[in-house]
Structure formats: structure tokens, C-alpha cells
Amino acid sequence: MAEEVRAELVANVWKVVVTEGQQVEDGDTLVILESMKMEIPVVAESAGTVSVKIAEGDVVQEGDLIAVIE
Amino acid sequence: MFESVLVANRGEIARRVIRTVQRMGVKAIAVHSDVDAELPFVQEADDAVLLGAAAPSESYLDIAKVIEAAKQSGAQAVHPGYGFLSENAEFARAVGAAGLVWIGPSPEAIVAMGDKVEARNLVGAHGVPIAPGTREPVTDVESAVLAGKEVGYPLMVKAAGGGGGIGMSIAQDEEQLRTAFATAQNSAQRFFANPAILLERYVASARHVEVQILGLADGRVVALGERDCSVQRRHQKVAEETPCPVLTPELRARMCAAATRAGESVGYRGAGTVEFLLDPASLDDGSGGQFYFLEMNARLQVEHPITELVTGVDLVEQQLLAAAGEPPTFDPSAVAPHGHAIELRVYAEDPKRFFPSPGPINTWVEPSGPGVRVDAGYREGNRVTQFYDPLMAKLCVHGATRDEALATAREAVAAFQIEGLKSNLPFFTELLDDPEFVAGRYDTGLVERMRARS
Structure with a gap:
């Protein structure tokens, strides 16, 4: 089943750690968000192939799709 | 006293500084980013200059833009607040070079206190108690391990040029020191562009x-x-x-x-x-x-x-x-x-x-x-x-x-x-x-x- 990884808060996308189509494990850091001078790592909660839906420099709103893991 | 002061900051501290500046009968000039235009500090200032986009590097951290705003608005002095450029010696010098008064310590004092190893040695020489620690910045992990033996565990590992708690961690033994050193050096390089590390005896429950x-x-x-x-x-x-x-x-x-x-x-x-x-x-x-x-x-x-x-x-x-x-x-x-x-x-x-x-x-x-x-x-x-x-x-x-x-x-x-x-x-x-x-x-x-x- 696909896991949809969504933003928990309004943030800037500081760093995309994974590359499109990469194999990830549960707990791997996918993206690092930055909000209010704090870095917030977004981690995978399942293993699979990752598809990244945002780019560095983007602004994400609460609930926005960051990545899908299949 | 000055006739006007530019407040090079935002939010609550800009508003708080502006309040005193105005109470003293001095004109208060705000600078702001585009997303901050509606905030009280901009509205309450006697004059306000738009610096640029929201990202701090485009506005509150852009030395050239802030100096230009000060010149353009006829400010005589600059108050930096806290954070942003407040402890930036280059900014303090640029303010002076533009013929304006810097409301703060000399750039030399900012530099001396900005390097944690230098600051420790300096105040220690003036009779201020310092915790056991390294007298020179440590730049590689093997030197850190040697220094750790001398200073004694537990150790606090921190960026010599850092602040705000970033990159700080505690090491109870040599193994933890190796990990903590790598983490601290990584953050120190990234956030402060200075990989030097300071080791200090950690005081528990301080x-x-x-x-x-x-x-x-x-x-x-x-x-x-x-x-x-x-x-x-x-x-x-x-x-x-x-x-x-x-x-x-x-x-x-x-x-x-x-x-x-x-x-x-x-x-x-x-x-x-x-x-x-x-x-x-x-x-x-x-x-x-x-x-x-x-x-x-x-x-x-x-x-x-x-x-x-x-x-x-x-x-x-x-x-x-x-x-x-x-x-x-x-x-x-x-x-x-x-x-x-x-x-x-x-x-x-x-x-x-x-x-x-x-x-x-x-x-x-x-x-x-x-x-x-x-x-x-x-x-x-x-x-x-x-x-x-x-x-x-x-x-x-x-x-x-x-x-x-x-x-x-x-x-x-x-x-x-x-x-x-x-x-x-x-x-x-x-x-x-x-x-x-x-x-x-x-x-x-x-x-x-x-x-x-x-």
C-alpha cells in the first residue's frame, strides 16, 4: 500500500535528501523542512520506492503532499 | 542625543526599542520584509523602509540593504536588537563606515566574544572562573580524544564559533566523544562556517x-x-x-x-x-x-x-x-x-x-x-x-x-x-x-x- 507523506506544518523545503525512485527504509529521512529557524526532518514510515512531490525552496502548507512511498 | 535611530530588526524587539526611542523624543525608523508590512513595529514607527523578500538573507540579514535604508531615511544611529545582525562585526563596521553611530559594543569586542575559545581564554586571564576545557580550538577527532583525556569526562562538545544551542552535545566517554565531535563539526561548518570545536567539562544539573x-x-x-x-x-x-x-x-x-x-x-x-x-x-x-x-x-x-x-x-x-x-x-x-x-x-x-x-x-x-x-x-x-x-x-x-x-x-x-x-x-x-x-x-x-x- 502506498504511504502518503504530508506536511504537518507550514514550512520551507530546505533540503530534499532522497532522489526520485530511490529505495527507502522505514525511518529514513526523506526531506528536511525548515520553519521558524528549526530544521524538521520528514521520515519514511514504511519501506519502498519514493516519489518526491516537492522541490528545494518550495513552501508547503499543512497537509500538502511531500512524497509517496510505494 | 541623536535625532533619529534606525531599528535593524523585527517583531517584538523592534517594537520594544521603537517605544523607548520615541519616548526619548527621537525619531524611530523601522526596516521590514514584505511579509512583515502589517506588523505593529512597522505601523508604529515614524518611518519604515521595505528591505525586500521574507527570507532573512533578502532582508534583515542583508547588510548593504540595511545600510542603504539608513542613509536614505536620514538615520543617525542604528540599533540592531538581538539576533540577525546584532553580533555581526562586519555590520557594526559598515555602520561606522557609513558615518552612522552603532548602538552596541565595538566591532573588536564583538569579535573577541564571538569566538568561544578566545573569549574563554580572555576572560579567564582576567580572573573570571572558567570550566576545565581546551585552550585551543580542536579541529580533528584524534586531537579531541587526547584533549578529552586531559580535560576529563563528561564533556560538553560545542562549536567554537557557534551559539543558540546548535551543534552542542554531551559525551560521557571516548566513544560518545567521537560521535559528538563529528556531529558538532558538521553543524559548526554548516551553520557558522567554522569547523573549530571547543571541549569543556560538562557540569551536570547546572x-x-x-x-x-x-x-x-x-x-x-x-x-x-x-x-x-x-x-x-x-x-x-x-x-x-x-x-x-x-x-x-x-x-x-x-x-x-x-x-x-x-x-x-x-x-x-x-x-x-x-x-x-x-x-x-x-x-x-x-x-x-x-x-x-x-x-x-x-x-x-x-x-x-x-x-x-x-x-x-x-x-x-x-x-x-x-x-x-x-x-x-x-x-x-x-x-x-x-x-x-x-x-x-x-x-x-x-x-x-x-x-x-x-x-x-x-x-x-x-x-x-x-x-x-x-x-x-x-x-x-x-x-x-x-x-x-x-x-x-x-x-x-x-x-x-x-x-x-x-x-x-x-x-x-x-x-x-x-x-x-x-x-x-x-x-x-x-x-x-x-x-x-x-x-x-x-x-x-x-x-x-x-x-x-x-
């Missing part, structure tokens, strides 16, 4: 106690008492109080004298803070209390209002006077703090995990009344954005005794209404009823223990 100093125009450095800043999350302060509940008058006098010497060692001018770690175990061991220099902040601190509440001295006014070469408006030899003051930093963050929570402010009702002071950066209808730190307001209270201050704080927290985003007000409700905090017997591990209990 209290963070700092002393407010003021360098006067005539060259004297005076101390205005202490603040206890041990309530911290992620090595960052959340609440502060003065006086520190566990200091004896003798220990206070020793700490104030040490802080004054630290200021004198760099010919300090204006408002600054000398931070110390106080070992609570040493309070009962017959030594009268042991404390160690941590760092010096060459600027106004967030928590300066609690010193103002107990001393009656407006620190921003004294900063302007010192910078203008004028004497202070209080008698430095007769500073007599009265009562007890507490500051609570009202952050836009969830009160459990302390994660950022930017968003709209749909309701904003501040508490008021005797003994209550609120320095707020926002009002109803504003939006707290993700670009800057989460501080929305400083809720400060003053009472004749600590118990009275605690009671006023509880009422003020209950009366503060913020809706539309998450704030840490519920955390303060917990804090003000926490047995350790209420007893005054707490240290920098307090918040972690509260979270382990809840």
Missing part, C-alpha cells in the same frame, strides 16, 4: 545564571544583577526570573564582579550579558557556590525586561545614552533591585513537543493590570510566518515577592487569549504549577523531566 552588564560612556562597566534562565527546551530559554532563587548575596556579588571583569576585558560599551553555569551541588558544599563562564552576548538579551522591572532602569535608553557619549539616567553605584520578576516567552509552537506552529492570529487579547508587562510583536489579524523565530510576545510580571510574581503570572497566562495557531501558553500553566519550579529548586533539565512525567 543552572544557567547570567549577569546584565552595562558599559557606560565614561568607560565604567557596571552590573545590574542576575537572571536565572534554566527553564530551557532544546538548549533554548523559555522562561527566566530574577533574582535567581538560590543565590546568596555573597555569591551574587562574586558573579556580578566576575561579569564586570569580563566586560572590562574587552572595553565593553552598552548593554551586554555574561552567561554562567552555576553548579547547584556547590551551594551546599561549603564553597559558597561555584560558577563558570559560559559565553558573553554582546547585545541586548530577549529577557532584559525582567531586569528593567526590578531595577526601574530602561536598558534601551541606557544603550542610546552610552552610544551617544552621554551619562546614564540612574546612579550606577546605587542600583537596588526590588521585588521579583518573571518572563515567559510566548512562542507559536505546540505546548507538548515544542514544534513550530506558524499561522494566522484570529484572536489576540493580552493580559494587563498591575505588575504585568507584555512586549508583543503581533496583534489580532496578523499572521505568524515560518520565516522567523517563533517568539510572539514576552509576558513579564513583577511582584513584591516570588510567590506574588508566580500568582500574577498564573492569572496573566489564564487571561492571555491567542487563537488561530498553537501557542505554548498551556506549557506555562503547567510550569507555574510544577513543584520543582514553584520551589525554585530546578536546573536546565527541568523541561525534560516535566515531559517525562506527563
Whole structure:
């Protein structure tokens, strides 16, 4: 089943750690968000192939799709 | 006195500085980013200059733009607030080079205090107690391991050029030191562009106690008492109080004298803070209390209002006077703090995990009344954005005794209404009823223990 990884808060996308189509494990850091001078790592909660839906420099709103893991 | 001052900052501190500048009959000029245009500090200033886009590098951190705004608006002096460019020696020099007055210490003093290893050695040479640690910056892990053997475990590993708790970690043994060193060096390089590391003996369960100093125009450095800043999350302060509940008058006098010497060692001018770690175990061991220099902040601190509440001295006014070469408006030899003051930093963050929570402010009702002071950066209808730190307001209270201050704080927290985003007000409700905090017997591990209990 696909896991949809969504933003928990309004943030800037500081760093995309994974590359499109990469194999990830549960707990791997996918993206690092930055909000209010704090870095917030977004981690995978399942293993699979990752598809990244945002780019560095983007602004994400609460609930926005960051990545899908299949 | 100057005719006009440009305030190179935003939010609550810009508004707080502007308030004093205007009270002194001086014109206050704000600078701001595009997303901050509706905030009170921009609207209340006598003049405001748009710097650029929201990202700090495009606005509040852009030295050329800020200097240009100062020239264009005819400002005679620049107040940097805290954070952003306040401890940037290059900016201080650029202000001077543009023919403007820098409201702060000399660029040389900023440089000396900005390097933690240099600062330690300098103040240590002037008789300020320092914890055992490395006298030279450590740049590779094998040297760190050797130095660790000499200094002794547990060790605090931190970036020599850093601050704000970033990249700091504790090592109990050589194995942990290797890991901590790699992490610290990585952050140090990325955030401060300086990979040098400082190793210091770690003081377990310490209290963070700092002393407010003021360098006067005539060259004297005076101390205005202490603040206890041990309530911290992620090595960052959340609440502060003065006086520190566990200091004896003798220990206070020793700490104030040490802080004054630290200021004198760099010919300090204006408002600054000398931070110390106080070992609570040493309070009962017959030594009268042991404390160690941590760092010096060459600027106004967030928590300066609690010193103002107990001393009656407006620190921003004294900063302007010192910078203008004028004497202070209080008698430095007769500073007599009265009562007890507490500051609570009202952050836009969830009160459990302390994660950022930017968003709209749909309701904003501040508490008021005797003994209550609120320095707020926002009002109803504003939006707290993700670009800057989460501080929305400083809720400060003053009472004749600590118990009275605690009671006023509880009422003020209950009366503060913020809706539309998450704030840490519920955390303060917990804090003000926490047995350790209420007893005054707490240290920098307090918040972690509260979270382990809840």
C-alpha cells in the first residue's frame, strides 16, 4: 500500500535528501523542512520506492503532499 | 542625543526599542520584509523602509540593504536588537563606515566574544572562573580524544564559533566523544562556517545564571544583577526570573564582579550579558557556590525586561545614552533591585513537543493590570510566518515577592487569549504549577523531566 507523506506544518523545503525512485527504509529521512529557524526532518514510515512531490525552496502548507512511498 | 535611530530588526524587539526611542523624543525608523508590512513595529514607527523578500538573507540579514535604508531615511544611529545582525562585526563596521553611530559594543569586542575559545581564554586571564576545557580550538577527532583525556569526562562538545544551542552535545566517554565531535563539526561548518570545536567539562544539573552588564560612556562597566534562565527546551530559554532563587548575596556579588571583569576585558560599551553555569551541588558544599563562564552576548538579551522591572532602569535608553557619549539616567553605584520578576516567552509552537506552529492570529487579547508587562510583536489579524523565530510576545510580571510574581503570572497566562495557531501558553500553566519550579529548586533539565512525567 502506498504511504502518503504530508506536511504537518507550514514550512520551507530546505533540503530534499532522497532522489526520485530511490529505495527507502522505514525511518529514513526523506526531506528536511525548515520553519521558524528549526530544521524538521520528514521520515519514511514504511519501506519502498519514493516519489518526491516537492522541490528545494518550495513552501508547503499543512497537509500538502511531500512524497509517496510505494 | 541623536535625532533619529534606525531599528535593524523585527517583531517584538523592534517594537520594544521603537517605544523607548520615541519616548526619548527621537525619531524611530523601522526596516521590514514584505511579509512583515502589517506588523505593529512597522505601523508604529515614524518611518519604515521595505528591505525586500521574507527570507532573512533578502532582508534583515542583508547588510548593504540595511545600510542603504539608513542613509536614505536620514538615520543617525542604528540599533540592531538581538539576533540577525546584532553580533555581526562586519555590520557594526559598515555602520561606522557609513558615518552612522552603532548602538552596541565595538566591532573588536564583538569579535573577541564571538569566538568561544578566545573569549574563554580572555576572560579567564582576567580572573573570571572558567570550566576545565581546551585552550585551543580542536579541529580533528584524534586531537579531541587526547584533549578529552586531559580535560576529563563528561564533556560538553560545542562549536567554537557557534551559539543558540546548535551543534552542542554531551559525551560521557571516548566513544560518545567521537560521535559528538563529528556531529558538532558538521553543524559548526554548516551553520557558522567554522569547523573549530571547543571541549569543556560538562557540569551536570547546572543552572544557567547570567549577569546584565552595562558599559557606560565614561568607560565604567557596571552590573545590574542576575537572571536565572534554566527553564530551557532544546538548549533554548523559555522562561527566566530574577533574582535567581538560590543565590546568596555573597555569591551574587562574586558573579556580578566576575561579569564586570569580563566586560572590562574587552572595553565593553552598552548593554551586554555574561552567561554562567552555576553548579547547584556547590551551594551546599561549603564553597559558597561555584560558577563558570559560559559565553558573553554582546547585545541586548530577549529577557532584559525582567531586569528593567526590578531595577526601574530602561536598558534601551541606557544603550542610546552610552552610544551617544552621554551619562546614564540612574546612579550606577546605587542600583537596588526590588521585588521579583518573571518572563515567559510566548512562542507559536505546540505546548507538548515544542514544534513550530506558524499561522494566522484570529484572536489576540493580552493580559494587563498591575505588575504585568507584555512586549508583543503581533496583534489580532496578523499572521505568524515560518520565516522567523517563533517568539510572539514576552509576558513579564513583577511582584513584591516570588510567590506574588508566580500568582500574577498564573492569572496573566489564564487571561492571555491567542487563537488561530498553537501557542505554548498551556506549557506555562503547567510550569507555574510544577513543584520543582514553584520551589525554585530546578536546573536546565527541568523541561525534560516535566515531559517525562506527563
